[in-house]
Structure formats: C-alpha cells, structure tokens
Amino acid sequence: MEVRLKNLSKHFGKVKAVNNFNLEINDGEFVALLGPSGCGKTTTLLMIAGIYKPTAGGIYFGDKIVNEVLPKDRKIGMVFQSYALYPHMTAFDNITFPLKLLRTPKEEREKRVNEVAKLVQIEELLDRKPAELSGGQQQRVALCRALIKKPDILLLDEPLSNLDAKLRTLMRAELKRLQRRLGITTIFVTHDQVEAMTMSDKIALLQLGKLQQYSSSDELYNRPVNLFVAGFIGSPPMNLIDVSLEQEEGKLLLKNEDITIEIPSKISKLIQSRSQDNKIVLGIRPENITIDHKRGEEAEVYVVEPMGMQVLVTVKLGNLQIKVLTAPPFTKKMGEEVKLHFNVNKIHLFDKNTEKSLLLN
Ligand SMILES: Nc1ncnc2c1ncn2[C@@H]1O[C@H](COP(=O)(O)OP(=O)(O)OP(=O)(O)O)[C@@H](O)[C@H]1O
Numbered sequence: 193m194e195v196r197l198k199n200l201s202k203h204f205g206k207v208k209a210v211n212n213f214n215l216e217i218n219d220g221e222f223v224a225l226l227g228p229s230g231c232g233k234t235t236t237l238l239m240i241a242g243i244y245k246p247t248a249g250g251i252y253f254g255d256k257i258v259n260e261v262l263p264k265d266r267k268i269g270m271v272f273q274s275y276a277l278y279p280h281m282t283a284f285d286n287i288t289f290p291l292k293l294l295r296t297p298k299e300e301r302e303k304r305v306n307e308v309a310k311l312v313q314i315e316e317l318l319d320r321k322p323a324e325l326s327g328g329q330q331q332r333v334a335l336c337r338a339l340i341k342k343p344d345i346l347l348l349d350e351p352l353s354n355l356d357a358k359l360r361t362l363m364r365a366e367l368k369r370l371q372r373r374l375g376i377t378t379i380f381v382t383h384d385q386v387e388a389m390t391m392s393d394k395i396a397l398l399q400l401g402k403l404q405q406y407s408s409s410d411e412l413y414n415r416p417v418n419l420f421v422a423g424f425i426g427s428p429p430m431n432l433i434d435v436s437l438e439q440e441e442g443k444l445l446l447k448n449e450d451i452t453i454e455i456p457s458k459i460s461k462l463i464q465s466r467s468q469d470n471k472i473v474l475g476i477r478p479e480n481i482t483i484d485h486k487r488g489e490e491a492e493v494y495v496v497e498p499m500g501m502q503v504l505v506t507v508k509l510g511n512l513q514i515k516v517l518t519a520p521p522f523t524k525k526m527g528e529e530v531k532l533h534f535n536v537n538k539i540h541l542f543d544k545n546t547e548k549s550l551l552l553n
C-alpha cells in the first residue's frame with residue numbers, strides 16, 4: 193500500500209510536534225523516520241495509525257484520504273516501543289487478541305497464529321506469558337500480533353530499543369528479511385542512525401517536527417543537504433569548521449586562523465556564485481583526512497582511540513579539534529606532531545547563515 197503525507201501537522205498547544213510534513217512512500221517500501229528525541233517521530237506514526245488526529249494536512253493510503261478512518265479500519269499493524277503485551281495472557285492469546293476482537297473463528301485463529309509464529313520462529317513459545325520470555329522473544333510476539341491481521345501497512349516504533357546490542361543486530365537483519373519477504377509497506381521509527389541506515393530503503397530525517405532530507409542512506413551520508421543532516425549522520429561525526437571564502441592570486445581559498453584549503457577549480461565558480469557573505473562551514477568526514485602525510489597542515493595528536501578495524505585519532509590544529517579515521521597500526525602518541533591532508537574532493541560546504549549546502553541544489 194502506498195502512503196502519502198500531505199502538509200501534515202500536529203500541534204500540542206504551542207508545540208509544533210509535526211510541522212508541514214510531506215512524504216511519499218511507495219508500495220512495499222521500508223522507510224525509517226529518524227531524528228533526535230522529540231523531533232516528532234512517534235507523533236507522525238500515531239497520526240498514520242489514526243490514534244492522533246492531525247491538526248492540519250492529509251494522510252493518504254493509496255488514493256484514499258484516511259483522516260476520518262478509525263484505527264481499526266485502517267488495516268495497519270503496529271508494534272509499540274514497549275511492546276504493550278498483556279502480562280496475564282500467553283503469547284498465543286496476545287497474538288490472537290486482534291482476531292478475537294474481529295470475532296474470527298477459533299480454527300482460523302489457530303491457523304493464522306501458527307503461520308506468523310513460524311515466520312519469526314516462536315512456535316515453541318506460544319504457551320508462555322510475557323514474563324517468561326526474553327526481550328527479543330517478547331518483541332517477536334509483538335511483531336506476530338501486528339502481522340496476524342495481514343495488515344497493508346506495518347508501523348514500528350523503536351521496536352529494537354529494549355534489546356541488548358547483540359540481539360538488536362540480529363533482529364535488525366531478521367526484521368529486514370521478513371519485511372522483504374512479506375513486502376508490506378513498513379514505517380519504522382528510530383533515533384538510531386545505524387538502524388535506519390542498515391534496514392531501510394529510504395530515510396526521512398526530521399528535526400523539530402520538520403523534514404530535513406528524504407533519501408537513501410547512501411545519499412544522506414554522501415550528499416547531506418544541510419548542516420543538520422551533515423552533523424547528524426555519521427559516527428564519528430563529520431568535522432565542521434567555520435571558514436571564510438577568500439581570493440588570493442586567482443585561487444579560491446577556505447581560510448581561518450588555523451587552516452587554509454584551496455577549493456578545487458571545478459567547484460570554485462559554483463561556490464563563488466552561491467556564497468552570499470563569504471561565511472562558510474567546511475565539512476569533512478574523518479575518513480577523508482589522511483594523517484602523518486608528508487605534506488599538509490601541522491597538527492598535534494590529542495587522543496588516540498583504537499577501535500579494532502580502524503583507529504580514531506583526534507588532533508589539535510591550532511584551536512580546532514579534528515577527528516581522523518585511519519587504518520591501524522597508528523604509532524604516534526599524545527602530544528606528538530603529525531601532518532594532515534584533507535581530501536578536497538570529498539569536502540562539503542555549507543552557507544553559515546542559511547545552513548544549506550552550497551554544492552547541492
Ligand atoms: N500528548 C502530547 N502533549 C503535548 N506535547 C506532546 C505530546 N506528545 C508529544 N508532544 C511533544 O511533541 C514533540 C514530539 O514528540 P514525539 O513523541 O513525536 O517525539 P519523538 O521524535 O518520538 O521522540 P523520542 O525519540 O524521544 O521518542 C515533543 O516536543 C513532545 O514533547
């Protein structure tokens with residue numbers, strides 16, 4: 193089922209929890225709503241579910257506007273962050289509860305419960321009550337309950353956040369496979385960028401109720417449209433450095449008291465025409481800086497953090513602290529001198545005032 197949000201808003205008094213949100217989700221797509229705490233993810237999901245009424249705007253399932261359709265008639269399955277299982281009921285009864293409400297005959301209920309339990313491999317656990325299940329098993333029960341009505345749309349609100357790190361990684365992959373197999377349009381709320389990036393076809397990144405960028409994880413990582421996206425996506429985060437645009441001897445430079453970087457000629461015209469008052473934020477990811485290079489900016493090792501596959505080195509360059517990812521072994525110690533080389537073909541440039549990318553349209 194295709195889902196569209198048109199100028200969707202939800203205000204709680206003065207708080208604009210969701211502010212003029214437009215989104216198009218194709219049939220069968222897996223979309224993540226990502227953003228920091230309080231950015232409006234759950235509010236959006238509850239409006240799609242029909243639990244909250246929008247202050248303004250429309251929600252469309254296919255060509256049909258569903259603003260006035262009751263939650264029970266929307267053909268959605270939802271998994272809440274807390275799972276919200278009934279503690280006194282067995283997994284079997286929890287899962288079949290939605291069918292009981294629909295007065296589905298007992299035989300049909302049993303058939304369907306076996307189908308969904310098999311999908312997520314909890315056939316052996318159906319007699320247990322929630323307290324007798326692990327977090328991951330409870331999560332699967334909640335997922336079964338959402339799937340048993342054969343919904344057109346699956347809504348998931350941080351379903352993995354209660355699980356330990358190992359189980360979360362496992363369930364991430366399983367949930368992705370299950371979604372692909374069933375082909376149900378799925379909207380997944382998370383504040384965890386790794387979860388969003390690994391699982392979804394597209395990510396809608398929100399801040400303060402407003403959509404910042406809607407694209408694939410690759411696009412979000414490599415072509416952030418503004419400073420917020422650039423700073424939010426990526427761990428360790430992109431280095432963001434205030435610079436001014438200056439012209440010297442026919443060269444276009446990004447300068448502050450600590451660094452000078454020459455802008456590649458292929459983008460210099462574009463930057464010159466777009467930059468309004470020469471105040472720019474230079475963005476460069478830690479993996480796009482080379483350390484201990486023969487030439488480059490002189491800097492001092494501030495701290496070294498080995499991470500196995502890579503080493504995260506923080507260096508001091510004048511007043512700046514810059515993060516660099518490098519391959520092990522890294523032998524320099526705290527306080528020692530290194531040289532940094534910025535890969536200028538990988539830089540991002542943002543207008544300091546508008547915070548918009550100067551490189552993208
Ligand atoms: N029922 C409510 N009454 C008043 N304000 C609310 C209500 N529900 C949410 N808000 C406010 O709306 C904003 C968005 O809340 P929402 O729960 O959608 O955030 P979220 O992105 O899901 O955050 P989190 O990651 O912490 O779950 C917040 O500022 C929140 O305080």
Ligand SMILES: [Mg+2]
Pocket residue numbers: 233234235
């Ligand atoms: Mg939430």
